[in-house]
Amino acid sequence: MMLLEMATGGFADRVAVGSRDDGLTFADLFGRAAATAERLRSVDAGHLVLADVSSEALPALLFGASWAGIPFVPLNYRLPDGELRTLAGRVSPALAVAQPGTTERLDGLDGIGVVDRGDLWQDLSATRTTENDWGFEGEDVAVLLFTSGTTGDPKAAVLRQRHLVSYILGSVDFGSAGEEEAALVSVPPYHVAGIAAILSNVFAGRRLLQLPTFEPGAWVDLVRAEGVTSAMVVPTMLARIVEHLDAEGPSSPGLPTLRALSYGGGRMPQPVIERALDLLPDTRFVNAYGLTETSSTVTLLGPDEHRAAVASDDPKVRRRIASVGRPLPGIEVSIRDEAGAETPDGEPGDIWLRGEQVSGEYREQGSRLTDEGWFPTNDGGWLDDEGFLFVTGRIDDVIVKGGQNISPGEIEEVLLRHPAVADTAAIGLPDREWGERIVVAVVVRGDVDISPDDLQDLVRHELRSNRTPDLVEFVDELPYNDTGKLLRRVLRERLAHLGDA
Amino acid sequence: MPELTPGSRWASQVCTTEVIIVRAPDGDVDLECGGSPVVAVGEGGPNGPPDAEAAGGSLLGKRYIDGDDTLELLCTKPGDGSLGAGGTLLDLKDAKPLPASD
Incomplete structure (x- = not known):
């Protein structure tokens, strides 16, 4: 209020x-x-x-x-x-x-x-x-x-009020929007980003527009009709917007009023973001990572970092297009091992977060914060040497093969770099010998010719051989919920026949 | 005056200024506006003009900090008085703009 x-x-x-x-x-x-x-x-x-x-x-x-x-x-x-x-x-x-x-x-x-x-x-x-x-x-x-x-x-x-107010005061300049600015919200009200969008834009003085049911054509039309200057989407929405703009062909008027486009709430396939950067050369892209329990955004990959990553020849910088950037002021990030100890530089572990906006509390279960105020997110990730955070997926989704913990995100990130891979998910299915076997479901882009061997070789070459998928299954699509989260449980059920009984 | 806890709200006695505390040091701070001590919001309205040396005004939505950067507050209603602590005027905090994420 x-x-x-x-x-x-x-x-x-x-x-x-x-x-x-x-x-x-x-x-x-x-x-x-x-x-x-x-x-x-x-x-x-x-x-x-x-x-x-x-x-x-x-x-x-x-x-x-x-x-x-x-x-x-x-x-x-x-x-x-x-x-x-x-x-x-x-x-x-x-x-x-x-x-x-x-x-x-x-x-x-x-x-x-x-x-x-x-x-x-x-x-x-x-x-x-x-x-x-x-x-x-x-x-x-x-x-x-x-x-x-x-x-x-x-x-x-x-x-609580203090979490949301800390988030807004820490991330938004009061009245910073010009009178002509308008933000388009297409995430539903039960998504934390839908709530954050209302608070942020009101505090900035920016007009709010809403698209109650997302449909790419309607989204593009609304941006053009209302002169929308900023918008937030989940990755599946951006993929469909990119498809829509591509289908308009060379005579597409583009989205000239759209100055800023932020995305988050799930994993972004690299080809989608790269195509979006091409199609919208004047739009500033922001990748935001956050959880419901952290009052929305805690880390950001900013516009200049996006353009620097895609323009760079340095693989380390280029890779940051797949990162979620660096923490907001007032947010600390720490990567912890299973015992809660900080991992050595660059090693993956559980992402822990601390800051005034971090709630980490549930109504029935109470606070999940440690005594020092850290919230263990149960998201796996690692930090590069300049503090860019890479999120590899839920810890619960880790594949355990022959006693080795293998993060699906790590394999998926490599596969998504292949031009023929439109989308992919790695899961563990029961294996008599190894405990779990690595199965990757792959959605192929267009009619590109590609064999399972190519993809297995790619992972073997980029990662260690124990990360190599045991099976590659080509599928028409992956299961997502309506806010763009991959439903690995559903995928495991669909592909259960590929595991040992 | 009561402790300046983060989230507590204070009003000027000499103008329409209201503020909310973002950060405060431990111990007593004499927060002032227009040269007079502030009071809790709702406990008394504008009463008399600000002192001449503290009449530069406060700006809506701006953050103010003290010299040690231990006290920070946000102006939630603007007024004619300048904000100060212990007889020294507070400084306007430079905003570091972040890209909008939602």
């Missing part, structure tokens, strides 16, 4: 959300947030649950919950009814806001009132309140986000 009040103080009449001609101004947004808080208090809501796509109401609901001092809990509206109801039931009592026409999905849950977003928005627009009685309590829970649960039950990550 403090962030929104400052923005309203700085540029009340600027458009905050929506199109240039009829969007909500910062003053309008402040008023809607006040009306939301009044509504939440009147029903004694303990949480504000959202089961909805991005909409013009979303920022007001987020700030309104903060104003009322209660957690904002965006749920994945794509979940089946049963799972959605289970998650909502975990945060009762609550006021739940449903996508128009879907209130019945959450009806009848104990302690949960359901309101249709369209109806609520009409009420909020008609409410005039002059109250300005929000408080700032750093310990208040601002947002509860259920982690995507690619393994096991979803856990509710706790982000």
Whole structure:
């Protein structure tokens, strides 16, 4: 709320959300947030649950919950009814806001009132309140986000006001956006980047535009129609945008207004980012790495580092296109072994993070921070000699073959450098002799001729022979969830026949 | 005055300035605006003009630091008074721009 009040103080009449001609101004947004808080208090809501796509109401609901001092809990509206109801039931009592026409999905849950977003928005627009009685309590829970649960039950990550405010104050200059700037958000509200985008852009004074359901043609059209200057996408979205622009051919008008494009939330295939750099020569690319538990971004590969990497002849510099860059000010990165000791320079291990924005806390399980304040991410990675961080994948996904720990990311990074490899994933499948065997699933680009031997030789040559895939399986596509995370569990099930019983 | 804990919010007694503490040293700090001690937000409004030597004003969204770089605060509402600590005016902190990541 403090962030929104400052923005309203700085540029009340600027458009905050929506199109240039009829969007909500910062003053309008402040008023809607006040009306939301009044509504939440009147029903004694303990949480504000959202089961909805991005909409013009979303920022007001987020700030309104903060104003009322209660957690904002965006749920994945794509979940089946049963799972959605289970998650909502975990945060009762609550006021739940449903996508128009879907209130019945959450009806009848104990302690949960359901309101249709369209109806609520009409009420909020008609409410005039002059109250300005929000408080700032750093310990208040601002947002509860259920982690995507690619393994096991979803856990509710706790982000307190102090974590989010530290993130914003540490990474965004107040009012730094020009009046013509607009940011396009196409990640859903239940993704930490969707929340961070609202806070960052409000604090910067940048107009927010939303694309509730991502589709590359619609994204490109919106960038052109609204003169979008910055956007955040997950890797699978960028791959589809690149395809779309390529299909427009030489007469494509490009995206001349797009000054900055950031991506994150999963592994980026190198050919996609290289093609994107070619297609959008005037756009500044940023790769952001972060987790729900760290209030979004903790490391950045900046625009100049992108261009320097692709232009360099030095393999060490060139390789950094596959890194997630260096930490934000105020964030420390440490690579630890299984016993929690720092690994020697350049050796891979578990990525540990520390900083004011790092929460590392779950609602049911409590804080996962060490006594010294470090959050073990369970992401594997290593640092090069200038502090660039390379993320190799979840520690749980490590392949154990003959007692050796092999990171899938390491093999995938090598394979993705092959021009014929559009996408790939390495997994371990049961092997009677070795414990696990290395199986790589490969999506081939176009109709390039390529044999399993070529790929096995490539890995043997670039890495050690014990990293060489035992089997190469060509597939049409890899399984991803709707925010672009590779579902290795699903892939293991699909390819189970390639392992020993 | 109560301790300046990070996240605590303070208001000027002589102008409309409000600030939030980002970092503070241990121990007592006499935070001032317009030459008068600040008070907790909501405890008293603008009352009299700032001192002439502390009337340069505060700027919305800017960070201010002391000479030792142990105290840092963010101006959340601007005003006519200048921010100071223990009789010395605070400096405007240079912003290091980061590329937008979201």
